[in-house]
Amino acid sequence: MDHLFQLESHKFERGRGRCPFDPSSSFTSILIGGELFTGLYSDYWGRDAALFRTMNRMAHLRTEPDSERLLKEPKFVGSYMIPDNEDHDDNKVYFFFTEKALEAETSTHAIYTRVGRVCANDMGGQRMLVNKWSTFLKTRLVCSVPGRNGIDTHFDELEDVFLLQTRDNKNPVIFGLFNTTSNIFRGYAVCVYHMASVRAAFNGPYAHKEGPEYHWALYEGKVPYPRPGSCASKVNGGLYTTTKDYPDEAVHFARSHPLMYQPIKPVHKRPILVKTDGKYNLKQIAVDRVEAEDGQYDVLFIGTDHRRGYDPEFEKCNTINHIAQGCLN
16 A cells, blocks of 8 residues: 555644754754654754754754854755664664864864764763763764875865665665865765774764864873763663763763764775866765676766756766766756
């Protein structure tokens, strides 16, 4: 039978934290087991950016308001649940967004692409971070072209993200479509990431800033147990059944160290596709994996804001994985 949607006219619920006031505002959402995870601006003026969990039996959570450490003028792009293992209590939700980067000390207006992560079963803290995420972490997603002089050309603003599912649902291939915020030229790039690189960044060291006059650096002090950002699950020792039981030290550390030190770099350390001809503004990406006589190909369909019909341009990219691109308008 086909699934039918029906309007329950007798039932009214608040939309705050579930959808933005402004339909043109950036927004992402994913529904997992009846729980709605969203990234949005929750107020009428478009100032309160937050990650929410609402709708079902679990506690309603959000990121702390007015905390630039967590989110600074973000643009939300996508969200996905990607399991780490067979323990469902260890499931994590990943948010892809761009924001103004506090650690970019050379420019106060630098934009970085981020991957944020929360535990799906996060219940917040008991004495601090009550009804707030206690497992939120984030790190930078890098897409850049290495330069001859050692200075990379960065594509820092994420336009779209697509997860290509594989036979192993724990290891999809992540495709990101980026543009550059450079004032020198306008360009786009597609970078590919493996989940092993994502997990390595979140399992690595934390970023730390001692005070306003200090630079961001690698945190070299003692990391409390359970590891901040980890889920209350059996694979993490099973000592805690809920984040509400986490020691104050671990919750406080997570609150003050949401940024990871190690960024996530793409496969082959460079994009698989770069467009700098200014012909189109690239907006969306979808990927299909197909079998051919000479091997396996990942075919990229890239949507633009051009409305004059199909462009027959087709290119091949010389990579180990034999990736081909096709652009659709």
